[in-house]
Amino acid sequence: MQRTSFSDARCPIARSLERVGEWWSILILRDASLGITRFDDFQASLGIAPNMLTRRLRALTESGLLERRRYNDKPPRYEYVLTPRGRDFRPVMVALLAWGNRHFAVEGPAMQLIDEVTGEAVEPVMVDAKTGELIDRARHRMQAGPAADERIRARVETYLHQRAQQRAASTPSAQ
Structure with missing residues (x-):
């Protein structure tokens, strides 16, 4: 079955999944963040087939999450190091x-x-970098951004409508 590509999607979550949405990719990035850089070490850590590891490393390199660096000339050997984009993950x-x-x-x-x-x-939590406030569902919501297409706007409008209905249902009516 052909996999759907999200590379042209407007949604930042879909675009991110295009780069890291396959579980081996996330596990490779995990191991890279722990300091693993060499093919054989990734393979030993993950128990992944060499052909799959080659494909995942190539995809992560093409997406700018890893940089391939030569560390030996004879035979040619490479290591894979996190880029700033990879560290941001x-x-x-x-x-x-x-x-x-x-x-x-x-x-x-x-x-x-x-x-x-x-x-x-x-215990890690997510906070707003500007205010230091804890991100939570009661205070924060997703909203369509300036570059949103009609599909994103419709999806977000549906979400906002459902959220308003939930809030109205949970609010005690004034007597």
């Missing part, structure tokens, strides 16, 4: 880590985010 992984620990780690966290100063485990 870290908050997404931290959010996935926190979400996975909160909802799926019934045995307890297998990986945690640690404060290097205190040595304590931290």
